[in-house]
Amino acid sequence: MSRAFNFSAGPATLPESVLVQVQQELLEWQSERASVMEVSHRGKAFVECAAQAEADLRQLMAISEDYAVLFLQGGATALSALLPMNLARADQTAEYLLTGHWGEKALENAKASVNTHIVASDKANSYRGIPAQDSWKRAAQAAYFHYTSNETIHGVEFDAVPEVGNTPLVADFSSNFLARPVDVSRFGMIYAGAQKNLGPAGLTIAVIRKDLLGQHGRNLPPIFEWQNQVANDSMFNTPPTFAWYVVGLVLKWMIAEGGTEAFARRNAQKSSQLYRAIDGSGGFYTNQIEVAARSTMNVPFMLHDEALDKAFLKESEAAGLMGLKGHRALGGMRASIYNAMPLEGVQALVDFMQDFAVRHG
Numbered sequence: 001m002s003r004a005f006n007f008s009a010g011p012a013t014l015p016e017s018v019l020v021q022v023q024q025e026l027l028e029w030q031s032e033r034a035s036v037m038e039v040s041h042r043g044k045a046f047v048e049c050a051a052q053a054e055a056d057l058r059q060l061m062a063i064s065e066d067y068a069v070l071f072l073q074g075g076a077t078a079l080s081a082l083l084p085m086n087l088a089r090a091d092q093t094a095e096y097l098l099t100g101h102w103g104e105k106a107l108e109n110a111k112a113s114v115n116t117h118i119v120a121s122d123k124a125n126s127y128r129g130i131p132a133q134d135s136w137k138r139a140a141q142a143a144y145f146h147y148t149s150n151e152t153i154h155g156v157e158f159d160a161v162p163e164v165g166n167t168p169l170v171a172d173f174s175s176n177f178l179a180r181p182v183d184v185s186r187f188g189m190i191y192a193g194a195q196k197n198l199g200p201a202g203l204t205i206a207v208i209r210k211d212l213l214g215q216h217g218r219n220l221p222p223i224f225e226w227q228n229q230v231a232n233d234s235m236f237n238t239p240p241t242f243a244w245y246v247v248g249l250v251l252k253w254m255i256a257e258g259g260t261e262a263f264a265r266r267n268a269q270k271s272s273q274l275y276r277a278i279d280g281s282g283g284f285y286t287n288q289i290e291v292a293a294r295s296t297m298n299v300p301f302m303l304h305d306e307a308l309d310k311a312f313l314k315e316s317e318a319a320g321l322m323g324l325k326g327h328r329a330l331g332g333m334r335a336s337i338y339n340a341m342p343l344e345g346v347q348a349l350v351d352f353m354q355d356f357a358v359r360h361g
């Protein structure tokens with residue numbers, strides 16, 4: 001057996017060179033005579049490793065000193081619940097733009113802590129697109145405006161950053177973090193769980209405009225007060241050190257590969273190749289998402305006859321292509337083609353899909 005091309009939505013594929021490096025230095029990391037998992041997060045070696053990861057992320061995203069970078073636990077889900085507590089007063093309203101499952105979840109998680117207002121939702125359109133800006137119903141004086149940059153299950157991605165005026169823009173970038181250049185200065189906060197496009201599960205990154213913190217007027221438990229994490233370099237308590245270390249290696253790999261612009265080009269190439277195969281299959285495969293909103297990261301597709309799903313999954317696995325089963329909410333298939341998925345992986349998938357369609361058409 002050998003490693004397959006892994007199209008899993010998350011936890012997801014990692015760069016093979018990073019895994020090899022992890023393997024090589026697993027027993028003895030640097031001069032610690034122990035693995036990175038076994039040393040203090042407050043020791044010199046780990047503190048340097050952590051700071052380097054932050055510096056590399058700041059370089060990749062051109063993050064200014066106006067922003068704090070936090071390395072937290074709890075996943076994007078916990079962050080979506082903590083963000084209204086940290087960025088809004090209890091009497092304020094927060095705006096939510098819904099383009100799929102994760103936006104809905106973020107909204108539900110916010111309701112206990114802030115008045116929520118749905119600016120627009122594409123639910124009636126089965127989340128196949130992005131509501132046009134002239135249909136949005138804005139709230140006055142909102143504490144922030146939240147949207148999901150890439151909806152991982154539905155396969156809907158914003159091509160541009162929404163224009164929201166002076167309201168701080170907050171975005172869940174879990175499944176397209178560092179997939180392309182992003183102008184951080186447009187945002188109040190960007191957050192992302194690591195396990196899609198960045199590293200192992202267990203680490204959640206938040207990039208937050210510093211002046212937005214500490215304005216909430218709430219009496220939060222100290223561990224949930226993000227200002228405490230800023231003041232302690234994300235080490236208010238023990239951080240997920242192993243995940244942080246691996247993310248650091250992935251960031252180094254990204255810099256060596258040419259940074260976000262290089263990945264944007266590759267991701268456009270990979271996704272357009274896959275959509276071309278779907279659209280050119282004469283209806284054997286379909287993707288229902290409006291073309292302008294199609295994700296470059298998660299490509300859901302249906303077979304024309306769902307009775308073929310089982311054979312598709314079985315034969316694709318035998319061909320070394322794994323993780324293609326769609327989310328249970330939608331059925332069908334989903335190919336997640338994050339930064340670490342090489343072009344050869346997408347080529348192998350397209351070849352398999354064309355061969356399968358011939359044999360079962």
Ligand SMILES: *Cc1c(COP(=O)(O)O)cnc(C)c1O
Pocket residue numbers: 010074075076077078102148150151152172173174175193196
């Ligand atoms: C996976 C995902 C989440 C949930 O992440 P957890 O780390 O499981 O909390 C939230 N938002 C988006 C866009 C995701 O892809």
